[in-house]
Amino acid sequence: MxxxxxxxxxxxxxxxxxxxxxxxxxxxxxxxxxxxxxxxxxxxxxxxxxxxxxxxxxxxxxxxxxxxxxxxxxxxxTARDLTLPYDLDTLLKVITRRARLLLNLDMAYISFHDDEAGDSYVRTADGHATALTVGFRVPREGGLGSAARQNTAPFWTHDYMADDRITHHPVIDDVVRAEGLHAILAVPLRHRETSFGVLYSADRDVRHFTPGEIALMSSLGDLATVAIEKARLFNQARLDIADLEQYGARAKSELAAAHRVNGIHRRMIDLLLEGSGLGALTELAAESLGGTVAVLDLGSRTLAATGDLPAADLAGVAGATLEAQVAQEPIQLTDTGWLAPVTAGTERLGSLLLHATDALSPAELELLQLTAGTTGVLLLMQRNTAVAESQVRDEFFDALLSPAQRPLPQLRDRARSLGLDLERAYTAVVIRPEGGSQGRAVVWASSYALRFGGLSRVRGGCIVLLLPSEDPGTTARQISRELTPLLGHPVTVGAAGPSTRIEDIEPTYAEAVRCLNALSALGGSGSTASARELGFLGLLLGDRHSVGDYITHAIGPVIDYDTHRFTNLVQTLEAYFQSGSSPTYAAESLHVHPNTVSRRLERITALLGEDWQDPSRALEVQLALRLHRTRETLDPAAGEEVPGRP
Structure with missing residues (x-):
C-alpha cells in the first residue's frame, strides 16, 4: 500500500x-x-x-x-587470517591493516616496549603517516599507551588534544599535531601477566567510539597477542631448528675430522710397530697437516725434517719449548709456525715444529699433539733400543781394544750384526774431561757415536771413540768444539789413525792414548792432537813408547815395499838425506845412475805422500830411518818382524 x-x-x-x-x-x-x-x-x-x-x-x-x-x-x-604462518613483521602488517579497516579509521600502528631503553618504539604502521614511522621512539610516560598499560584495559579519546584525562607529553603531542589525529583508541597487548606492546587505532576526525567498537578492538588485540606470540614461538622454533641444523652439520664435520685424525694416528702407530723411523713419521705428519715438519732434540738439533723451516719459526724455539712443556699443548710461534712438546711422561725428549701452509683447525691441532706424543713414544723406543744395543756394542768394542783379540772372522761377523763396516777407514779418539762430572760427557759420547755410526766406551778414566774418519786431527778438533761448551770446561783429545783393518784398531787406540799422554806431558791439557801432528814427540813423551809404531807410521809403506819386492827404497832414502837431499850425490854414493834415484824417489812419494819432503815430515822420516837402522844393528831379527810391533 x-x-x-x-x-x-x-x-x-x-x-x-x-x-x-x-x-x-x-x-x-x-x-x-x-x-x-x-x-x-x-x-x-x-x-x-x-x-x-x-x-x-x-x-x-x-x-x-x-x-x-x-x-x-x-x-x-581476521582470526582466520592470523592463523596463517607469517613471519613477525608480515603478521604485524596484517594486524594493523585489519585494525584500520575494521573500524574504518585513518591509520593504525603497533608499538613494542623496550625495557632496556625505558621507552617504546613503533614496530609497524598502516595508513598514510608522516611522523609515526617504523622505529619512532614513543616516550613511556604520557599518551594513551601509558594509560592503557597502567589500566591493563583499552583507553580511548574522541579528541586527543582536548582531552584532559590524558597525561600529555611534548613528543607525543607534536606527532599527534603533525598527523592531524583526533580520535585514538589504544589496546594493550598482554601475554600472561606481561604487557609487551600497544595496538593503536586513530582517526583524523573527532569520533566517539561505541562500546561495541571498543569491544571489537579489544578482541582484535587479544587475537593479535596470540598471533604475535605464535609468530614469536614459530620464529624461535625456526631459529632453533636452524641452530640444530648448523650444530648437526658442525657435529658431522667434526666427527668426520675426528675419524680422519684417528685414522692418521692409527697409521702412525702402525709405522711404529713396523719399525719405521722418524723420517717416515714426519713425512706422514707433513702430508696430513699440510706443511713442513721437523723433530728437534733438547739441544734444538734437527733429528728429522721434511724440508727447511723459516728462520722466524726457529728463532723462538728455545724459549717456547719450556712454555709448551708447561702448557702440555702446542703453542703458536708465528702466524704459520707451531711448536708441540715431545715428552714421555714428565720427561722432555725434544720438540716438534710445524710450518703450516694454512691456519690449523681444532682437529689439526689435535693431530699435531697426537703426532708429538707418537714421536715421544718413538724416541723412547729408540733410546731403550739403543741402551740394549749399547751393551752389546760396548762388549764388542772391548774386544776390539783388547790386545788378545778374538779370531778375526768372529769379530767381522759381530761387526756386521751391529751394522758396522770395519773395513773402511776409522779413527780412534781418546777424550779426557778436565774437571766436572764425567756423566754428561759419557752420555754425549754415546749419542755422538750412534749419530756417526761409531762406537764409544769408557776405559782408564777416559772416553774412547771409534769413528768413521780419515782425518784424526780434524775429528779431534770437531769433538772438542762440540763437547767443551756442553760440559762448561775444556777437554783434552788425542786421536790416531786412520785404520782400515780390524786388527789395526787396537794399535791405533794405543797410539791415540800416547798422543793424549804426550799432550799432558807438554802441558797441553784442554787441547787436541793426532799422532801425525805430534810426530816423534809422541814417541818421546808418551807413557808407553812404541818404536815399531812410530817407524810404521813414518816409513812403514817403504819398508813393506822393500820387503815384498826386494827393492832398496829404504837405502835410497838414507843416501838421499845423507847427501843433503841431492839425487845426484845420492846416486854417486849408491853407485847407480841419477835417473834410477829419481825413479825411486817418485816411488817413495807415491808410498809416503807428496809432503814427505816437508821439513817437519822429513825430520820424522829421518828419525824413523835412524831408529829402523838402529834396531837392525841391535837385533838383526827385528828387521824381519811385522812393522808396528814394539
Missing part, C-alpha cells in the same frame, strides 16, 4: 511494514507527514509517534546487530 492511503488507525501496521522492508529512516518521516495531511486526530498522531519511535528503535537495534555481526564476521576473518 502507499503511504497516502494508509489510515491513521493502521499506523502501527505501516510501521511494521517499513521494518519488514528495511526502509530507510526518511520513510518513517514521510509516514508521519502523510498521517498529518489526512487530518488525523491528536490521539491518532500520538499513537503514530509512539509506533514510529518503537519502529526506529527496533531499526536502530537491528542496525547495531547487523553492524556487530559484520564486525564479528570481520573479526572471524
Amino acid at each position: 502507499t503511504l497516502d492511503s494508509v489510515p491513521t488507525q493502521a499506523a502501527a501496521l505501516a510501521v511494521l511494514e517499513l521494518l519488514a522492508k528495511e526502509a530507510p529512516a526518511s520513510a518513517y518521516d514521510e509516514l508521519a507527514a502523510s498521517t498529518r495531511r489526512l487530518g488525523a486526530s491528536e490521539a491518532e498522531l500520538e499513537e503514530l509517534r509512539s509506533a514510529l519511535e518503537l519502529g526506529l528503535a527496533v531499526r536502530a537495534q537491528l542496525g547495531r546487530r547487523q553492524q556487530r555481526e559484520a564486525g564479528l564476521s570481520a573479526l572471524v576473518d
Whole structure:
C-alpha cells in the first residue's frame, strides 16, 4: 500500500511494514507527514509517534546487530587470517591493516616496549603517516599507551588534544599535531601477566567510539597477542631448528675430522710397530697437516725434517719449548709456525715444529699433539733400543781394544750384526774431561757415536771413540768444539789413525792414548792432537813408547815395499838425506845412475805422500830411518818382524 492511503488507525501496521522492508529512516518521516495531511486526530498522531519511535528503535537495534555481526564476521576473518604462518613483521602488517579497516579509521600502528631503553618504539604502521614511522621512539610516560598499560584495559579519546584525562607529553603531542589525529583508541597487548606492546587505532576526525567498537578492538588485540606470540614461538622454533641444523652439520664435520685424525694416528702407530723411523713419521705428519715438519732434540738439533723451516719459526724455539712443556699443548710461534712438546711422561725428549701452509683447525691441532706424543713414544723406543744395543756394542768394542783379540772372522761377523763396516777407514779418539762430572760427557759420547755410526766406551778414566774418519786431527778438533761448551770446561783429545783393518784398531787406540799422554806431558791439557801432528814427540813423551809404531807410521809403506819386492827404497832414502837431499850425490854414493834415484824417489812419494819432503815430515822420516837402522844393528831379527810391533 502507499503511504497516502494508509489510515491513521493502521499506523502501527505501516510501521511494521517499513521494518519488514528495511526502509530507510526518511520513510518513517514521510509516514508521519502523510498521517498529518489526512487530518488525523491528536490521539491518532500520538499513537503514530509512539509506533514510529518503537519502529526506529527496533531499526536502530537491528542496525547495531547487523553492524556487530559484520564486525564479528570481520573479526572471524581476521582470526582466520592470523592463523596463517607469517613471519613477525608480515603478521604485524596484517594486524594493523585489519585494525584500520575494521573500524574504518585513518591509520593504525603497533608499538613494542623496550625495557632496556625505558621507552617504546613503533614496530609497524598502516595508513598514510608522516611522523609515526617504523622505529619512532614513543616516550613511556604520557599518551594513551601509558594509560592503557597502567589500566591493563583499552583507553580511548574522541579528541586527543582536548582531552584532559590524558597525561600529555611534548613528543607525543607534536606527532599527534603533525598527523592531524583526533580520535585514538589504544589496546594493550598482554601475554600472561606481561604487557609487551600497544595496538593503536586513530582517526583524523573527532569520533566517539561505541562500546561495541571498543569491544571489537579489544578482541582484535587479544587475537593479535596470540598471533604475535605464535609468530614469536614459530620464529624461535625456526631459529632453533636452524641452530640444530648448523650444530648437526658442525657435529658431522667434526666427527668426520675426528675419524680422519684417528685414522692418521692409527697409521702412525702402525709405522711404529713396523719399525719405521722418524723420517717416515714426519713425512706422514707433513702430508696430513699440510706443511713442513721437523723433530728437534733438547739441544734444538734437527733429528728429522721434511724440508727447511723459516728462520722466524726457529728463532723462538728455545724459549717456547719450556712454555709448551708447561702448557702440555702446542703453542703458536708465528702466524704459520707451531711448536708441540715431545715428552714421555714428565720427561722432555725434544720438540716438534710445524710450518703450516694454512691456519690449523681444532682437529689439526689435535693431530699435531697426537703426532708429538707418537714421536715421544718413538724416541723412547729408540733410546731403550739403543741402551740394549749399547751393551752389546760396548762388549764388542772391548774386544776390539783388547790386545788378545778374538779370531778375526768372529769379530767381522759381530761387526756386521751391529751394522758396522770395519773395513773402511776409522779413527780412534781418546777424550779426557778436565774437571766436572764425567756423566754428561759419557752420555754425549754415546749419542755422538750412534749419530756417526761409531762406537764409544769408557776405559782408564777416559772416553774412547771409534769413528768413521780419515782425518784424526780434524775429528779431534770437531769433538772438542762440540763437547767443551756442553760440559762448561775444556777437554783434552788425542786421536790416531786412520785404520782400515780390524786388527789395526787396537794399535791405533794405543797410539791415540800416547798422543793424549804426550799432550799432558807438554802441558797441553784442554787441547787436541793426532799422532801425525805430534810426530816423534809422541814417541818421546808418551807413557808407553812404541818404536815399531812410530817407524810404521813414518816409513812403514817403504819398508813393506822393500820387503815384498826386494827393492832398496829404504837405502835410497838414507843416501838421499845423507847427501843433503841431492839425487845426484845420492846416486854417486849408491853407485847407480841419477835417473834410477829419481825413479825411486817418485816411488817413495807415491808410498809416503807428496809432503814427505816437508821439513817437519822429513825430520820424522829421518828419525824413523835412524831408529829402523838402529834396531837392525841391535837385533838383526827385528828387521824381519811385522812393522808396528814394539
